[in-house]
Amino acid sequence: MHSVLSSFALLGAPISCEPFGSGHINGTQLVVCEGGARYVLQHINTHVFREPEALMRNIELVTAHLRKKVSDPRGVLNLVPALDGKSFVVENGAYWRVYELVENSVCHQSADASLFYESAVAFGRFQNQLADFPAEQLTETIPHFHDTPVRFAAFQRAVAEDAAGVSHLIQREIDFVLSREAFTHTLTDLQGADELPLRVTHNDTKINNVLFDAETNKALCVIDLDTVMPGLSVNDFGDAIRFGASTAAEDERDLSRVHFDLGLYKAYVKGYLSTCGESLTKMEKVMLPVGAKMMTLECGMRFLADHLAGDVYFHVSRKGQNLDRARTQFRLVEEMEQHWAQMHEIVEETD
Structure with a gap:
């Protein structure tokens, strides 16, 4: 004891x-x-x-x-x-x-469309219930956690240093990130222009951070509050989509199995806006697809930067795992870009 x-x-x-x-x-x-x-x-x-x-x-x-x-x-x-x-x-x-x-609660590690919808209800409710809480009262416990331009600069340093000596083997992945530099500023620029409000955000919106009723599977509450701090609501939305609307594991080696599931995305949008749609601004709703792509790209560049650095941050169980993780994220980004108009239409139709 x-x-x-x-x-x-x-x-x-x-x-x-x-x-x-x-x-x-x-x-x-x-x-x-x-x-x-x-x-x-x-x-x-x-x-x-x-x-x-x-x-x-x-x-x-x-x-x-x-x-x-x-x-x-x-x-x-x-x-x-x-x-x-x-x-x-x-x-x-x-x-x-x-x-x-x-x-009388359960935690799920994966989800079908109905559970993914319920997790969206939970995180949307969390956002809605905290909409009137002054986010500036909270401490930023991990500085620049979802400051994508800062993450991009760190990626550029990792490429320049090339500590693991692998950059010549992954130029295509490096170029994938570098070609999207302008996009990485989208949300921070809007926040800087006061077009996106500072919110209380969870910052780890995976389904296993929701507890469900053991009998009904209805969402009860959000857990793992260690990363709760000031941030952007669209990033919380986006991180959930990044992880939950993928058809494969985060470190899947066979990219033919990795797809962005538009049906799961639609289910999450519906659940999320059902509980926080009234408290989000028009710009926040418009930027929901951007949040999904941003968090996926940001995570991918962090995995790739760690691969370049020699796997010093993210735990790996095999050689090349961080590279595989980066590639799955970039595959999802590509498919989001292919479905960009549909992603926006789903938000508009749901709202």
């Missing part, structure tokens, strides 16, 4: 503490107490999140705001306070937090 548990206001003494979930960033354990209360204990990864107290402050502010907007207590994560009143405990330099377990 982890000694840190005695520092949290749990209902009953802990009787078990076992590994839980499939997350890769934070160590997560399921805690069961006498009387049946169940909790989720997490060790915050301070190698990834360098400002854990600012991160926890973000989560406190956002969950408190969301709690005012939900009727089902399972509609928002609930932090368990430490005995000193804080939302976290520091033990031997390590940061820990505890959430109440969201009972």
Whole structure:
């Protein structure tokens, strides 16, 4: 039993503490107490999140705001306070937090159209419920996380340095990114001109960051709030499409299996706008397809930059995996460009 548990206001003494979930960033354990209360204990990864107290402050502010907007207590994560009143405990330099377990819920790793729609409902609702929250109150816990021009500049440095000595083998992929430099400025330029508002964004809008009711499969709440910070709503939308509307795994080697599924895109647009359409501006809606392409291109260039650097950031289990990841993203970008008019039409028709 982890000694840190005695520092949290749990209902009953802990009787078990076992590994839980499939997350890769934070160590997560399921805690069961006498009387049946169940909790989720997490060790915050301070190698990834360098400002854990600012991160926890973000989560406190956002969950408190969301709690005012939900009727089902399972509609928002609930932090368990430490005995000193804080939302976290520091033990031997390590940061820990505890959430109440969201009972009768399930997490899915992949989705068909109906589940993808439900995940869109959840992330749209999250955006809508936080539309009146002043995003500037939140700390940018990972600076320039979705600042695509900054990511592009980092890519250019990776090409110039060519630490792994592979640039001559992947010139086609490098040129693919370089030829889209002007596009990378689209959203940041609009934000700079005050045409896209600063929002509270989740920044990791995969389906496995939504909890669903175990019986009905209806979306309950959004989880994994560590990357909640100020950002653009279209990037949250876009990251969900990048990951969820692909027909293949992110590191698929056979590109003939990688396609942008317009049907899944349509399902997500419908679900997303059903819950946040009224709170988004006209420009945000117009830019939804741009967000999808932007996040896919950005992710691809990050994978390719890491391949050029020698696989120093993203974990790889085999040689060339980051290159394969980059190629799948670029294939999706190409197909989005081929369906560009349809992507915009779907948004217009849904709205």
